[in-house]
Structures are given as structure tokens and as C-alpha cells.
Amino acid sequence: MISSTIALAGNPNSGKTTLFNALTGARQQVGNYPGVTVEKKQGTFSLNGREFNVIDLPGTYSLSAYSLEEMVARDYLALEKPDMVVNIVDASNLERNLYLSLQFMEMGLPVCIALNMMDVADKRGISIDIEKLSSLLGVPVVPIVARNGKNGVKALLESFSGASPQLPPVSDRKQGADLLNPLVSISYGNDVDEALMEIEKIVVENRFLTDRYPARWIALKFLENDEQILKLALEYGHGTDNGCPCRDCEHRMLPCGVEQRESDLCRHPFFQKIDQILFTLTQHLEDTIESDPEAVIADHRYGYIRSILKQGVVSRNYNEERLQISDRMDMILTHRLMGPVIMGFIIYALYYFTFNYSERPVAWLDFLFGWLGGTVDTLLPDGQLKSLVISGVIDGVGGVLGFVPLIMYMFFFISILEDSGYLARVAFMLDRVFRVFGLHGSSVMPFILSGGIAGGCAVPGIMATRTLKSPRERMATLLTVPFMNCGAKLPVFMLLIAAFFEAHRAFFMFMVTFISWLGALLVAKFFRATIVRGESTPFIMELPPYRLPTVRGVLIHTFERTWQYIKKAGTVILGISVLLWAMMTFPGLPDEKADMFENQKREIIESSPDEDSLFFALDTLEKSRAQAILQHSFAGRAGKAMESVSEYAGFDWRINIALVGGFAAKEVIVSTLGTACSLGETDAEEPESLAKKLSETPGWRPLTAISLMIFTMFYAPCFVSVVCLSKEAGSWKWGVFTVVFNTLFAFMLAVLIYQAGSMMGF
CATH class of the missing domain: 1.10.287.1770 (Helix Hairpins)
Known part of the structure; x- marks a missing residue:
């Protein structure tokens, strides 16, 4: 089968990744804001007996390599020499987008222009003579609407395979300067x-x-x-x-x-x-x-x-209503005073609807896992296998999966904000704030991708820092994006809020978001004044037009992100939960301790006056025995060893175990607490949610929950994020620095909050 390589290139937010998905069936992240693609991605498709390798390059405004993503795009085009460069051009902003097209032609690349967003141009009263534009530029021009995957995409596919008279087959084209695309020479005076x-x-x-x-x-x-x-x-x-x-x-x-x-x-x-x-x-x-x-x-x-x-290529049918709708919306949504207020209201509303409308599905899952644990308790005999299945798997992983409805609702609303174009306005408004703290407006998107509103991931956020041109601002952003509330931290916050602040869930989630941003900005200011000093660079950003999100696009984004969460819980979290169960179970009680519990059990049976008293006494003894096994386990000993220090932040040995597991993945904090509480319970016939168990556990109180949330928010990122950060920073020393600095910073904050709260009687 003949194989050809096609590179998709264009300005940020021009629709490259959308077209990539339409061509290859891949599901790369698509958002209505610049800077989604930060490295080249590859996919394939077959057509008319030919196989096409499609490369989705990072968005760039110029072939002058000012930032890392521009270097990625230019180096690939120069060194790999694809058979064709499909330049995706925003038809509603033709003059600005053709600037990059002209540079491709000056470079002698074989170019085909995909004139995207024709529907947007039409709504703005813009008409384009496709044939004349193609003739004057000397390259093929194909009008498309990539977001629906239909309008014009078929014609573009035909141009690849040679079925279109506009263009010979890609496999027949020469590399470098092409006969249809001679090296363009412009007079510059x-x-x-x-x-x-x-x-x-x-x-x-x-x-x-x-x-x-x-x-x-x-x-x-x-x-x-x-x-x-x-x-x-x-x-x-x-x-x-x-x-x-x-x-x-x-x-x-x-x-x-x-x-x-x-x-x-x-x-x-x-x-x-x-x-x-x-x-x-x-x-x-x-x-x-x-x-x-x-x-x-x-x-x-x-x-x-x-x-x-001006040679009759573009004609405009001015319709003031259609032309100015985005501008009129921006007069309100990005207003200096009203804009931030509206932004805060939108974020608060997101949390309010998420908590309220996911309440019933969460209750259903709690019941499901409780029923599953009770069934296994009935079917399996007492022993280590039963303990592993109930405590290690069902209560460990189930504690994480119980938050799937909340995560799904959160991703659903975030997808609407992304696809509508509102998140770009958030970046625009926050630029004024970020400059005060030595950062750049382009830092906002890495923060949001990392979970700045909720539910992101630090890894794409770290990679998105490639869009920053200043090395110092990029480093400061790299080191602080892990402070955002990624999807792995959300279950921890939701668990603690449900356990101790159920009546004010939306408010506390809003405050958690606010504190994470404030902490990240203050640390960034500290870094910019110390280890990464330097002048701030100006911020220029294109605001995309507001668009009505498609139902298909929102559902795809929601499903994919939720599925990633479920898949992680069923693989990584399951493995870590089983490992931690083993560490919290073995080596078991020493013989003399085990004999002591057996003697106490015989004494209770012999001395209890009635059946109710006997049941209560045996239940209390069994809980004490389970706690003793837990404390004597490998994990329990390690947690106890750290307790002399961690107690200043209100953390007991069980929390210490959970936090150590959280270095691998933050969801493990929930699964570990679920396993630890389960190992201390004996009544499987009356299952309780983990939140309720925590609220009834001795030593836990609202102040403990707040301290733990603050520590979880700021301490070392997960292992995968540390690896990614080290790679992007160019040295492992930055990864080590992040782990050490973030953990010390988080612990100092937790101690300060817990001790101050205790002194004030909370």
C-alpha cells in the first residue's frame, strides 16, 4: 500500500486538531482556545488504496521560532519534509491567517489550503471566491467545516488521493518546492x-x-x-x-x-x-x-x-448584528469589574449544579458498592482472601469510583466552557492579575488544563507551558501548575467536603479553587523574585468567536475524560490499593498479642448476661483487634513513625499512609482511607459511605479535613507529573526540587492552619 505523509499546520485555534480527529478518527483534546496542541500528534487513515500518515503540528503564527511549539512545527516541516502541508486557515480571519500560508510558500513547501470555518465566515457576511484565491496564490484551496466532519472534508480527502482535478495524488508530488507551488518570491523594497x-x-x-x-x-x-x-x-x-x-x-x-x-x-x-x-x-x-x-x-x-x-477574492455583506455579537458579549463578559464577578458566578454555578445534580447517582453507587461488599461477605469464608476483596478492592477502588458521577458532571460543564470560547476570555481577564505576580497571560491556559477550574491534569498543563516564549515565565509556570486541582485531587476534596461540610459543598469547592490559584500565584511571585528573576513579557492573545458547543463534541469530551478516570481507577489505583492492603495487613499480630485477644473473646462469651450484650462486646473487641493489626502492619509502623511530626498538622498514622500512597496518584488517598476504615469495620451488613465513616472516626474533625485538603492541594505532584516536569524543564533537579519544595510548603501551611484553628477553639 502506498504511504504518504500529510502535515496539518496553521494558526492556534484554527481547527487543526478538529480536522485531525475528522480524518483519523482520533480523539485528541479539542477546545475553543489557543494552545491545545503543544506537540505533534500522529494518526493514519486509508483512502483509495493509499495509506496516509497525518501529523497534527502545534499551532503557530509564524515560522520564526519564538517558542517551543513553533520550533516543533518548523523543525518537523524542514527535516521530515512531508509530502503535503495542509494549512488550515480560518476563513473568517483570512488576512491574518494567510500570513503563515505565505511563509509556507516562501519555504517551498507543497501546500494545500483548507479554508476552515466557512460557516462562521458566512454568518459574518463574508463571501470568498475559492477559485480566484487558489489561482492567485498558486496553491489548491478547499473550503471545509471541520467541526462537523462533513462539509468539504470529503473534497479535501479527494484532493489527497488525486480524485479531485485541483491536485495530483500526494504520492506523485515532489518533496520540497513543487511544480504547483513554486518558491514564492515577494519584493520587500x-x-x-x-x-x-x-x-x-x-x-x-x-x-x-x-x-x-x-x-x-x-x-x-x-x-x-x-x-x-x-x-x-x-x-x-x-x-x-x-x-x-x-x-x-x-x-x-x-x-x-x-x-x-x-x-x-x-x-x-x-x-x-x-x-x-x-x-x-x-x-x-x-x-x-x-x-x-x-x-x-x-x-x-x-x-x-x-x-x-482586493482582487475580488473577498466580498462582505455587512450585517452589524452578526458581525458584532461576540464583541457585544465581550463588552459584558470581559468588563474590568463585571467580568471577574461573572466569572466567579459561573464557576460557583458549575460546582452548585455538579453537587446537586450528581447527588442521586452518587448515592446509587454507594449503595451498589455497599451491596457488593455485603454479598462478598456472605459468600466468602473469613480469611485473607475475603479481606483482600472487600477491603483492598471493593472499598479501596469503590471509594474512588463512587465519585464518577461528580467527575462526569464536572467534565460536562468544563467541556461547554471550552467549546463555547469562554475559557479564552478567562485567560484574557486573568492576564492583568497574572502580571502582578510575574506571570504571563499565556500561563492561564496551562493552569486551567491542570485543573484551574477543576478536573484537569497536570501533565497536559505542564506541556502547555511550551506556548510561553520567555524561559523565566515558562519555568515559573511549570513549577506552579501542579498546585491546581487536577481530577485526581477532586475525589479527596469531595470526600472531605461530603463528610464535614455537606451543607455548604458548592461554597467549599469554590474556596478550594480560589485557594489553589492564590497559593500558586504567591509561590510564582516568590520564584520570580528569587530563582527565576527577569522582566515580564507583553501578552497578546486572539479571542476566538463565541460558538454554540455541539452536543456530540461535549459528550465525546465528557465520556473520554470520565473513561480515563475510570480506567485509571481500574488499573493503577487497583494495583496500588492491593499493594497498600497487603502493607496494612501483614505481618499480622505477634502470637502473644493474638492470644491476648482470643483470651478476651473467651472471657466475654463466658461472662455476657444476654445476646445483645454479647454481640456489642464482641463487635467492640473485633474493632480493637482490627485496629491493632493495622497499627502493627508495615504501613502502620511507617505511619506511626511519621506521626510525631505529622500530628502538628492534625494527621494521624492512617492519614500518613494515605498521603505516602498519594505520591503515586492522588486518588490513592481516597482508596487508602477506604481500605483503612474498612479494615477497622466488622459489620458488613450495614454498609456506610466512606464520608460517613470518616465523620464518625475518632480524631477526625472539620479542622482536620481543612488541613488535609490544604496539604493535598499543594504537596508533591504525582510521579507521572514529576517525570513530565523534569523532561520539560530539561533536568531532573527541577523534578526533585518540586517534590521537596511543594511538600515542605504544603506541610507548613497545614501546620499553620491546624495549630491556629486549634488555638482558636475550632
Whole structure:
């Protein structure tokens, strides 16, 4: 079977991942805000005897690599040389989106433009002459509506296989510059064009990166002050891989922002010639038009695009109501005063509906697992197998699965906010707040993906920090996104709130969210003032139009995220629960202790005056015996050893066991508490919810619950998140730092809250 590679590229929020899902059947995360795809994803589909590998590249506005996701996209296109680049273009913002298309053509890539969101353009009164646009650009243009997977997608598929007269089969196309897509050359004015030709000649003579890129495109990157190209040029010229050695120079500024040094290193003929051309052109443009080469090039590109669009390509039927509906909504929803109030109300309403409408399904699951435990208790004889099934599996995993309705409702409402475009407004509004704490508006999306509203995951949040261009702001964001309330922490909070604050569940969940954001921002401010000092960068963000979420899209997102939660509970959490059950069961009581309980049991049987007294006495003795076994177990001994320190935060040895298990996955805290409480119970015929068991357990009180919630919120992230953070930060030392710092910070807060609350009599 013939195989071809297709790369999907375009601006953030243009619909790349939606089209990727429509083509491959994959279910990558799709949201109506920029920055969802932070690394390339791969899928396949077959058509007319051909197999197509589809690569979903990160969104980028430019081929000048300013951030990590832009580097991922550019490096893939340059090094892997796909058979075709499908450039997804937002039809409702044609001029801005075609800027990237033009750069693809300047790079000599085989391009097919997928003109997406045609329905949005139509609603805004925008008409596009597809054939004329294709003719003027010299590339195929296919109109599509990716979000419904139907309108135009079939035509796009036909263009891949050659069934469309617009385009020959992908497998017949040449790599690099294509006959249908010759290398586009734009005039940037006499001064720039002259410098461009001189640099291009030098690049060709020295064969600098010509195996990757066209020589003219490399020359353009020099003029655009592209950091990656400049660094490679310095390494090429100096023969070093340690970056620019000119940072200590005293002569004049290089385009990379460092001073040139008068030394033999700086006089390599290749870079010296290019540097002199850049310096002369920059000085001339500053003296004559008070501009620089990068700005001149951008202006001429947009001028080229406008000249095409003005040739009857775009016509507008102005409809004020249709054109301004998003703007009118934003006047209220992003208002300086009303916007944050509305945002708080929306988040509170999310929690209110989640708790109230999931109450009955949660009760059904509690009954189901209680019935299941009672049935197993009846069928299996007393022994370790029975204890494993009831305490280790049913009560351990069941405690986590009991929150599935809450998680599902939470994901449902979050999906609506994502797909409607409102989360982008949240990022826009929070930028003003984030700047105060040394962060960037682009940090908001990693926070939200990590669980900033609730139910996210730290791993995609950590990876989403690639959208930040400043290394210092990116590092500060990396280190603080684990403080958000991911889906693994939610069961812990919901359990404790249900046990001690049932009458005010929505309020306490709202406060938990607020505290996690406040704590993350304060820590970020501390980091930006100490270990990652530096100036803040400006924030520019495109607000997508409001869209009515599709029922199919919301249900798919809800199901997939809920299924991930269930799958994790049935695999990782099950394995850890069984392991912790074993650690909380073995090695068992020593012989003398076991004999003591047996003697007490005989004495009770002989001395009890009636059957009710006998049952009560034996039940009390059995609970004491179960607690003794638990305390004498491996886990119990470890928990007891930590109790001398943890008691300052209100944590007993059972909580210590749960928190240690939480280093693997935060859901384990719930399953461990469920197992620990189950091992202390003997009456399986009258099952109680874990929340009720906790509320009746000696030593537990509302202040303990608050202290535990704070500690869970801020202590070390799960192991997978630590691995991901270390990878993104480029060193394991940051992973170790996160574990140590976060745990110490969380413990200090928990101790402060518990001790202050105890002194005040709570």
C-alpha cells in the first residue's frame, strides 16, 4: 500500500486538531482556545488504496521560532519534509491567517489550503471566491467545516488521493518546492531585496543549512532576526556548540542581541559578511524610515496578501448584528469589574449544579458498592482472601469510583466552557492579575488544563507551558501548575467536603479553587523574585468567536475524560490499593498479642448476661483487634513513625499512609482511607459511605479535613507529573526540587492552619 505523509499546520485555534480527529478518527483534546496542541500528534487513515500518515503540528503564527511549539512545527516541516502541508486557515480571519500560508510558500513547501470555518465566515457576511484565491496564490484551496466532519472534508480527502482535478495524488508530488507551488518570491523594497540577494549568495556559497531550507528563506530568517538561525550561524562560524561566544564583547550589537567582540572568533568570513550586511541595512532603515528589516518584511507580506484579497477574492455583506455579537458579549463578559464577578458566578454555578445534580447517582453507587461488599461477605469464608476483596478492592477502588458521577458532571460543564470560547476570555481577564505576580497571560491556559477550574491534569498543563516564549515565565509556570486541582485531587476534596461540610459543598469547592490559584500565584511571585528573576513579557492573545458547543463534541469530551478516570481507577489505583492492603495487613499480630485477644473473646462469651450484650462486646473487641493489626502492619509502623511530626498538622498514622500512597496518584488517598476504615469495620451488613465513616472516626474533625485538603492541594505532584516536569524543564533537579519544595510548603501551611484553628477553639 502506498504511504504518504500529510502535515496539518496553521494558526492556534484554527481547527487543526478538529480536522485531525475528522480524518483519523482520533480523539485528541479539542477546545475553543489557543494552545491545545503543544506537540505533534500522529494518526493514519486509508483512502483509495493509499495509506496516509497525518501529523497534527502545534499551532503557530509564524515560522520564526519564538517558542517551543513553533520550533516543533518548523523543525518537523524542514527535516521530515512531508509530502503535503495542509494549512488550515480560518476563513473568517483570512488576512491574518494567510500570513503563515505565505511563509509556507516562501519555504517551498507543497501546500494545500483548507479554508476552515466557512460557516462562521458566512454568518459574518463574508463571501470568498475559492477559485480566484487558489489561482492567485498558486496553491489548491478547499473550503471545509471541520467541526462537523462533513462539509468539504470529503473534497479535501479527494484532493489527497488525486480524485479531485485541483491536485495530483500526494504520492506523485515532489518533496520540497513543487511544480504547483513554486518558491514564492515577494519584493520587500529595493533596500531589503538587495541585502536579501547578497545574503542568499553567501548562504549558497557556504552551503549553510541548504540541505534543510531554501537559501532565500534562510536569508529572510537572517533579516527577521531569527534566534535559531542566528545561533546556528554563530556555531557554524565559530566552530563551537556552546551558543554565542560574543556575550562579553565591547564593540557593537549583533542581531541576536549580544555585542560583537573584536577577535579572530568574530572574523570568520561567513558570519562577518552577513553581519556587516545586516548592520548596514538596519542602520539605513532606522535613519530613513525609523523601522527595522523584520518590520519591513512583515509589512510587505501583509501588503502582498491585501493585494490578492482586493482582487475580488473577498466580498462582505455587512450585517452589524452578526458581525458584532461576540464583541457585544465581550463588552459584558470581559468588563474590568463585571467580568471577574461573572466569572466567579459561573464557576460557583458549575460546582452548585455538579453537587446537586450528581447527588442521586452518587448515592446509587454507594449503595451498589455497599451491596457488593455485603454479598462478598456472605459468600466468602473469613480469611485473607475475603479481606483482600472487600477491603483492598471493593472499598479501596469503590471509594474512588463512587465519585464518577461528580467527575462526569464536572467534565460536562468544563467541556461547554471550552467549546463555547469562554475559557479564552478567562485567560484574557486573568492576564492583568497574572502580571502582578510575574506571570504571563499565556500561563492561564496551562493552569486551567491542570485543573484551574477543576478536573484537569497536570501533565497536559505542564506541556502547555511550551506556548510561553520567555524561559523565566515558562519555568515559573511549570513549577506552579501542579498546585491546581487536577481530577485526581477532586475525589479527596469531595470526600472531605461530603463528610464535614455537606451543607455548604458548592461554597467549599469554590474556596478550594480560589485557594489553589492564590497559593500558586504567591509561590510564582516568590520564584520570580528569587530563582527565576527577569522582566515580564507583553501578552497578546486572539479571542476566538463565541460558538454554540455541539452536543456530540461535549459528550465525546465528557465520556473520554470520565473513561480515563475510570480506567485509571481500574488499573493503577487497583494495583496500588492491593499493594497498600497487603502493607496494612501483614505481618499480622505477634502470637502473644493474638492470644491476648482470643483470651478476651473467651472471657466475654463466658461472662455476657444476654445476646445483645454479647454481640456489642464482641463487635467492640473485633474493632480493637482490627485496629491493632493495622497499627502493627508495615504501613502502620511507617505511619506511626511519621506521626510525631505529622500530628502538628492534625494527621494521624492512617492519614500518613494515605498521603505516602498519594505520591503515586492522588486518588490513592481516597482508596487508602477506604481500605483503612474498612479494615477497622466488622459489620458488613450495614454498609456506610466512606464520608460517613470518616465523620464518625475518632480524631477526625472539620479542622482536620481543612488541613488535609490544604496539604493535598499543594504537596508533591504525582510521579507521572514529576517525570513530565523534569523532561520539560530539561533536568531532573527541577523534578526533585518540586517534590521537596511543594511538600515542605504544603506541610507548613497545614501546620499553620491546624495549630491556629486549634488555638482558636475550632
